[in-house]
Amino acid sequence: MKAFIYTGGEIFPEKITFSPEGGDLTIAADSGWLNARRLGVSPKTVVGDLDSLGEGKLPPDVELIRLPEEKDVTDTQEAAEVAIGRGATEIVIIGGMSGRIDHTLANLSILEDLSLRGVYASICDGRQRVRFVRASSILVGRGYKYLSVIAADEKVKGLEIDGTKYKLKNGTLTRRVQFAVSNEIDGNCALVSARRGAFWLIESDG
DSSP: OEEEEEOSSOOOGGGOOOOOOTTOEEEEETTHHHHHHHTTOOOSEEEEOOTTTOGGGSOTTSEEEEOOSSOSSOHHHHHHHHHHHTTOSEEEEESOSSSOHHHHHHHHHHHHHHHHTTOEEEEEOSSEEEEEEESSEEEEESSSSEEEEEEOSSEEEEEEEESBSSOEEEEEEESSOOOOOSEEBOSSEEEEEOSBOEEEEEEEOO
């Protein structure tokens, strides 16, 4: 089952061309409700302490999972838990990559956690999309201008990037030296793979 989680932060609706289909879960993390509405989506469930949204803005038929203001997880993290608890095996997070850097980093860490739990996940705001990849191959379409690989583990070994302006063969990427940044796809698609280690795959329009 696929789940869409709408969170706060700036989004670019004109570049978000995908939307939930029948049977998909739709969840808003607090003020993510407003982003969902900008995209023409009315989430069935809202998770959060409502410090950003305010309870009066929700229709009466929306399920509200109210969280305390003082808590150990973010609204988006808890929304992901709700989605998994309801059977989601794929999660798309919309928003969450602008504003405070601590919120952005926390949202990116959700991708790593979900990957370790066998849930395929991505986060997108329209101008950029991030996925977490662990020691495998992934095909990247030409939807964004730039393609970057950022090491998540101490070392990413056997890194190969093909179908791009700057190709890489059997490379090693480390947390301290991130050199696979701002590549460009020069064909219909690119292939990124690693023999060992995990990385964030980032597509962006600049």
